[in-house]
Amino acid sequence: MPCYRPLYRLWRIAAAVLMLATAAYAATPEYEIEIRNHLFEPDVLEIPANTTIKLIVYHRDPTHDGSGSFELNREKDIMGNSKAIIFIGPLPPGEYPFFGEFNPTTALGKIVVKGDDHAG
Amino acid sequence: MLVNSVIIVLREVLEAALMISMLLVVSRPLEIRPRWLTTGLAIGLLGASIYGHFLDPISSLFDGAGQELLNAMLHLGLFATLTLSVFLIARQGNQPCKNDSLLPKVMATAIALAVTREGSEIMIFVAGFLPLDNFMSSVGLGSIAGAAIGCSVGVLFFYLLLAMPARRALRIALALLALAAAGMSAQAIQQLIQADWLSVAGAAWDTTRFVAEDSLPGQLLYALVGYEASPSPIEAVIYLASIVLMALSIVLGSKVFRLESSAPR
Numbered sequence: 001m002p003c004y005r006p007l008y009r010l011w012r013i014a015a016a017v018l019m020l021a022t023a024a025y026a027a028t029p030e031y032e033i034e035i036r037n038h039l040f041e042p043d044v045l046e047i048p049a050n051t052t053i054k055l056i057v058y059h060r061d062p063t064h065d066g067s068g069s070f071e072l073n074r075e076k077d078i079m080g081n082s083k084a085i086i087f088i089g090p091l092p093p094g095e096y097p098f099f100g101e102f103n104p105t106t107a108l109g110k111i112v113v114k115g116d117d118h119a120g
Numbered sequence: 121m122l123v124n125s126v127i128i129v130l131r132e133v134l135e136a137a138l139m140i141s142m143l144l145v146v147s148r149p150l151e152i153r154p155r156w157l158t159t160g161l162a163i164g165l166l167g168a169s170i171y172g173h174f175l176d177p178i179s180s181l182f183d184g185a186g187q188e189l190l191n192a193m194l195h196l197g198l199f200a201t202l203t204l205s206v207f208l209i210a211r212q213g214n215q216p217c218k219n220d221s222l223l224p225k226v227m228a229t230a231i232a233l234a235v236t237r238e239g240s241e242i243m244i245f246v247a248g249f250l251p252l253d254n255f256m257s258s259v260g261l262g263s264i265a266g267a268a269i270g271c272s273v274g275v276l277f278f279y280l281l282l283a284m285p286a287r288r289a290l291r292i293a294l295a296l297l298a299l300a301a302a303g304m305s306a307q308a309i310q311q312l313i314q315a316d317w318l319s320v321a322g323a324a325w326d327t328t329r330f331v332a333e334d335s336l337p338g339q340l341l342y343a344l345v346g347y348e349a350s351p352s353p354i355e356a357v358i359y360l361a362s363i364v365l366m367a368l369s370i371v372l373g374s375k376v377f378r379l380e381s382s383a384p385r
Contacts, residue, residue, distance in 0.1 A: 028316075052319060064175075064248030066241075070333040073350065074314055076187060077244050079176045085184030087316035102245055104124060 028054050028087075033109070035067075035078070036060040038100060040109035049115035050090040057084045066101030072111070075101070089113075121249075125262025128245055130270045132238040134343040136164075137274025139202075139234055139300060143227050145281045145293040146209050150217035156224035157231060164235020171236055172243030185315035192315075194237045195308035199362060201230035202301035203369050206294060210373025242267075294370060296344065302362035303346015306355045313352060323350035 031053055034041045038061060047053050057067055059078045067084065068075040072091075078084040091113045100107025140157065171178070171190070179187045208223040217223055242263065249259040281289040312318045328349040331338045341347035348355065 050321070052316065054316075062251070064244050066245075070328075070349065073310060073348065073352070076314070077175060077179075077241060079179070079244070080248060082176055082179070083184075084179060084187075087314060090319075090321045092322060102124070102128065102248065 028052055030054045030056060032056045032058065034058045034060055035065055035100060035107065038065070038103040038107045040098075040100070040107055043109035044112060045109070046112045046114055047089065047091075049093045049113050052087055052089045055086045055088055057086065059083065063102070065103060065107070067098060068101045069096060069098035069111075071096045072098060074098070077101075121258040122262045125245070125249075125259045126266040126269070129242055129263040129266030131266075131339060131343065132241050133267050133270025134273060134340075136231075136234045136238045137270050138277055138344055139297075140231060141274045141278040141281070142293045142297045142300065143205065143230070144278055145289055146206070146297060147217075147223070147227065148282075149214050149286070149290070150209065150212050150223070152217050152224050153219050155219070156228040160228035160231025161235060163228070163232035165239060167232060167236030168239025168243050171240035172247060175240070175244055182315070185317065188311040188315035189317075191237065192308040192311040194233050195304045195311065198230060198233045198237070199301050199305040199308070201226050201233065202297060202304070203362075203366055205230060206297060206301075206366060207369035207373040209294075210370045213374065298363055298366035298370075299345035301366055302359045303342075305362040306346055306348065306351065306359040309352075309355050309358050310348075313354075318354065320352040320354055322352070324353040324356045326350040 029048070029051065031045055031047060033045060033055065035057065045055075057076075057078060059065060059080060059082055062080040064077065064079050066075065066077045067086065072088060074086055074088065076084055076086055088111065091111075093113045093115060096111045096113065098109050098111065144154075144157070175187070177186075178190055182189055204226050205223065208221075208226065212223070246259065246263055252259065281293055284292070309318065313320055326349060331341060331347070331349065333339075333342065333347070333349045338347060338349065346359075351359070
């Protein structure tokens with residue numbers, strides 16, 4: 001029926017926008033690290049240059065901790081036995097150290113950004 | 121662990137203590153009863169306990185961005201209340217302020233927000249180590265020392281400003297308050313970036329070579345004016361815009377005051 005056509009078109013546009021949004025969301029690569037016995041595992045994480053990544057930090061210790069980095073301008077508190085999500089990037093190639101805020105002497109790690117600086 | 125706890129607690133306490141000192145100095149000529157301070161502290165401690173206790177459910181809100189969004193809101197609220205305080209103080213000039221007027225309430229809100237934000241981090245930190253056997257000998261003692269040092273620096277800063285000629289002290293405190301408030305709005309932006317609600321590439325500049333953020337002067341500057349060694353362009357713009365807004369509210373505030381006082385009764 002002709003009177004439904006504008007509505008149908010709107011629905012199609014909405015569906016397309018939704019699909020694009022999901023695609024963009026899915027395109028954010030995910031990385032996982034663990035904090036166990038106040039140590040990061042792995043303690044070196046390689047990520048591509050000029051890309052936003054989603055970092056999921058699983059905290060396996062019963063005590064709380066924070067995850068922070070001066071070079072990355074990131075800081076987040078993480079409760080014991082839980083997980084946290086932190087978005088990082090887009091970053092130029094290089095090394096970015098991070099640390100467990102409540103155990104900064106032992107919980108050390110770094111993110112190595114690899115790839116072509118001009119890409120993307 | 122002892123030294124770590126001193127540093128962690130000191131960093132949080134220092135920020136709130138310096139802000140309280142500045143507000144005390146700028147509101148001194150107005151002869152306000154210090155009830156706003158105790159009220160703000162009490163509400164802030166309550167807020168910090170609630171935030172610390174519910175950190176886990178808060179964190180998982182909004183696809184894991186709950187913590188960032190709440191922090192951003194606290195920081196924006198702080199910026200708004202500090203700006204409004206400065207405007208009201210400037211409008212008051214040297215006239216004593218009524219104790220039931222808006223200004224004490226706004227300042228109490230600012231203190232409550234600051235203590236909620238900084239206090240929750242301390243609560244989370246201390247609570248996490250509470251089950252340890254040697255808690256009092258390491259984390260407990262360190263936290264008490266950190267809090268004591270932070271408060272002492274705040275008191276010292278207050279008397280340092282008081283020792284100056286009143287006019288100069290007021291100007292310095294107002295300028296520092298403007299910078300601190302700008303730091304708050306920049307931190308709000310920082311939290312939104314971390315939550316991926318804002319996307320930015322790269323830093324506007326990097327002054328780590330001159331003052332590293334993890335150095336002592338860096339930490340002090342961070343607590344005082346929200347120093348960031350490698351801010352993103354949007355943070356820098358927001359920081360500058362906030363300073364302009366603050367300067368405008370001081371100028372507008374004192375203009376209104378002058379108009380009112382020069383008008384015939």
